[in-house]
Amino acid sequence: MTHVVVVGAGPAGLAAAAAAAEAGARVTLLDGAEHLGGQFWRHARADDDAPRAPRLQHAWSRYRALRDAVRRECEVVLGASVWAIDVSGERAVLHALVGEADGRAREPRSWRPDAVVLATGAHDRTLPFPGWDLPGVVTAGAAQAYAKAEGIALGRRVVVAGAGPFLLPAAVSAATAGSRVVGVYEANPLRTLASGWLPRAWRLAGAWRKGIEAAGYLADLARHRIPYRVGTAVVAAHGRERVEAVTIAALDATWRPVAGSERVVETDAVCVSHGFLPRLELPVAAGCALSAERFVVVDEDQRTSVPGFWAAGEITGIAGADAAIAEGRVAGASAAGAVPDPRALRMRARHGRFAERMHAAHGIRGGWTAWLTDETVVCRCEEVSYGRLVATLRHAPDAGLRSLKLATRAGLGICQARVCGRTVEELIVAERAPGDATSDARPLAIPVRLAELALGEDATPSQRKEHDV
Amino acid sequence: MSEREERVELTVDGETIAGRAGQSIAGVLLAAGRTHWRSTAAGGRPRGLFCGIGVCFDCIVTVNGVRDVRACQRRAHDGDVVLVQGPQDEGRAGEEP
Ligand SMILES: Cc1cc2nc3c(=O)[nH]c(=O)nc-3n(C[C@H](O)[C@H](O)[C@H](O)COP(=O)(O)OP(=O)(O)OC[C@H]3O[C@@H](n4cnc5c(N)ncnc54)[C@H](O)[C@@H]3O)c2cc1C
Ligand code: FES
Numbered sequence: 001m002t003h004v005v006v007v008g009a010g011p012a013g014l015a016a017a018a019a020a021a022e023a024g025a026r027v028t029l030l031d032g033a034e035h036l037g038g039q040f041w042r043h044a045r046a047d048d049d050a051p052r053a054p055r056l057q058h059a060w061s062r063y064r065a066l067r068d069a070v071r072r073e074c075e076v077v078l079g080a081s082v083w084a085i086d087v088s089g090e091r092a093v094l095h096a097l098v099g100e101a102d103g104r105a106r107e108p109r110s111w112r113p114d115a116v117v118l119a120t121g122a123h124d125r126t127l128p129f130p131g132w133d134l135p136g137v138v139t140a141g142a143a144q145a146y147a148k149a150e151g152i153a154l155g156r157r158v159v160v161a162g163a164g165p166f167l168l169p170a171a172v173s174a175a176t177a178g179s180r181v182v183g184v185y186e187a188n189p190l191r192t193l194a195s196g197w198l199p200r201a202w203r204l205a206g207a208w209r210k211g212i213e214a215a216g217y218l219a220d221l222a223r224h225r226i227p228y229r230v231g232t233a234v235v236a237a238h239g240r241e242r243v244e245a246v247t248i249a250a251l252d253a254t255w256r257p258v259a260g261s262e263r264v265v266e267t268d269a270v271c272v273s274h275g276f277l278p279r280l281e282l283p284v285a286a287g288c289a290l291s292a293e294r295f296v297v298v299d300e301d302q303r304t305s306v307p308g309f310w311a312a313g314e315i316t317g318i319a320g321a322d323a324a325i326a327e328g329r330v331a332g333a334s335a336a337g338a339v340p341d342p343r344a345l346r347m348r349a350r351h352g353r354f355a356e357r358m359h360a361a362h363g364i365r366g367g368w369t370a371w372l373t374d375e376t377v378v379c380r381c382e383e384v385s386y387g388r389l390v391a392t393l394r395h396a397p398d399a400g401l402r403s404l405k406l407a408t409r410a411g412l413g414i415c416q417a418r419v420c421g422r423t424v425e426e427l428i429v430a431e432r433a434p435g436d437a438t439s440d441a442r443p444l445a446i447p448v449r450l451a452e453l454a455l456g457e458d459a460t461p462s463q464r465k466e467h468d469v
Numbered sequence: 470m471s472e473r474e475e476r477v478e479l480t481v482d483g484e485t486i487a488g489r490a491g492q493s494i495a496g497v498l499l500a501a502g503r504t505h506w507r508s509t510a511a512g513g514r515p516r517g518l519f520c521g522i523g524v525c526f527d528c529i530v531t532v533n534g535v536r537d538v539r540a541c542q543r544r545a546h547d548g549d550v551v552l553v554q555g556p557q558d559e560g561r562a563g564e565e566p
Pocket of ligand 2: 527528
């Protein structure tokens with residue numbers, strides 16, 4: 001019997017595990033979190049049958065069906081953070097630590113399956129701006145997650161800003177959790193949004209459901225009296241111990257702030273995201289090829305470039321939960337050696353187009369660096385400022401990403417450049433010609449404590465590095 | 470939320486803070502009105518929740534003697550002893566032997 005291990009229990013991983021089990025495979029589903037559902041389906045307790053805030057939970061019945069299927073058909077291991085994949089042998093070995101998040105003595109476990117489906121999802125990307133490291137400034141995903149799972153309103157007067165359709169549900173969730181949302185500030189101007197979403201009407205059918213969803217959120221914004229302003233951005237946050245106000249400015253089409261357009265708005269919570277970045281640690285560790293846009297490359301059956309490895313969901317492109325489910329179903333069936341359900345293939349094709357449109361409408365434009373000041377923190381962990389980075393770059397014009405990191409420590413902190421990596425790369429490009437290195441290769445997929453590594457049997461020596469020495 | 474929901478009590482720097490079972494440590498702190506609980510090594514800057522999903526490490530605290538636990542990822546358990554981390558903790562030998 002084929003043994004399939006699925007890493008990640010979000011929409012993509014749940015669908016993959018269920019499809020693989022349905023196709024007759026023995027399935028192990030792993031997730032580092034203590035609950036099933038990933039970033040999309042959240043609930044305060046593992047056994048909750050109803051979401052804490054029902055209006056915030058989409059397709060809850062779909063979740064219940066997937067959850068029940070995987071609980072019935074699969075071995076589910078939660079609190080299982082996969083920290084390494086060893087592909088040196090004939091069959092890949094997955095190493096995980098199982099237990100409480102960042103606990104001291106988690107149990108090391110390994111699997112040597114016939115097939116692996118990677119479905120590790122994405123995290124928010126937030127561009128730096130002066131004051132973005134003040135408490136009270138969080139990612140839109142964090143605000144969404146805390147509103148959904150714990151019913152927490154992060155502030156009384158909330159500002160939502162950045163780029164992308166995800167700002168809409170984040171604003172609605174904040175309002176539902178009890179915050180007054182002062183406004184949603186989308187960086188792209190109406191013209192760019194329209195040129196992404198409106199043309200080629202005959203192809204709109206594909207994004208139809210997403211269109212309805214967005215329209216629904218816009219209606220919710222209107223109901224909560226939340227203004228949606230395009231071509232604007234939070235260009236600075238102010239406060240001492242926490243955020244107290246932000247400066248909002250109009251942007252031109254390249255995202256350069258328009259001089260004289262600034263105004264200061266009082267707020268006690270700012271939710272900012274400029275898109276999502278795939279969690280690539282495991283695919284990179286396995287050697288999976290990445291696209292020019294740095295997503296995992298997959299074929300028709302969601303196979304990666306590495307035999308025995310499939311990928312699904314946001315690590316293959318940002319297209320929302322429906323696309324993730326469709327991709328998961330295809331990946332799971334294929335990994336189990338079955339032919340994917342044609343309905344899943346059709347659903348995937350429909351939602352894939354949403355991704356293209358979203359990028360055209362909401363992608364990051366280069367002019368944003370104009371809102372940085374010399375003092376703006378770029379690397380939050382090591383507290384490296386923009387001025388320091390630029391000075392180092394000018395001092396050593398030929399230095400690549402690696403030497404820049406070593407000279408300034410940008411990207412060498414505890415988050416392993418997950419937050420600032422892409423930004424530092426782009427700042428190098430903005431300063432001069434494109435470099436070749438990226439920040440995607442990390443020694444470890446998750447932080448591991450030395451003592452825990454000592455417990456693990458066949459950890460690779462080169463991976464014996466940890467965050468708290 | 471119902472009154473009968475199970476409560477948990479944490480000690481945060483000696484102060485008792487109550488939360489609901491199932492909440493993360495960050496959730497308990499936020500619900501109690503605390504937006505920051507760490508200060509950075511170099512600048513002594515206040516930090517709290519940022520990414521909310523275990524990616525950024527801004528929210529780390531010491532829990533029951535174990536350092537660098539992401540408050541947004543760790544479930545709060547009754548009796549947990551939480552200490553905030555500051556510049557003085559930096560470079561200090563961790564709890565590992
Ligand atoms: C904080 C946040 C909140 C979001 N909220 C919404 C929302 O409300 N509505 C919406 O439409 N979209 C939301 N999104 C977008 C969302 O990412 C997608 O719509 C959808 O969840 C993608 O599904 P997925 O299965 O690809 O990934 P995810 O749902 O992200 O699932 C990936 C899973 O993999 C696990 N994982 C990652 N690495 C490892 C590892 N090394 N070991 C073990 N497990 C691992 C994670 O714990 C996670 O559970 C949110 C995104 C973020 C980052
Ligand atoms: S808030 Fe980012 S790791 Fe906890």
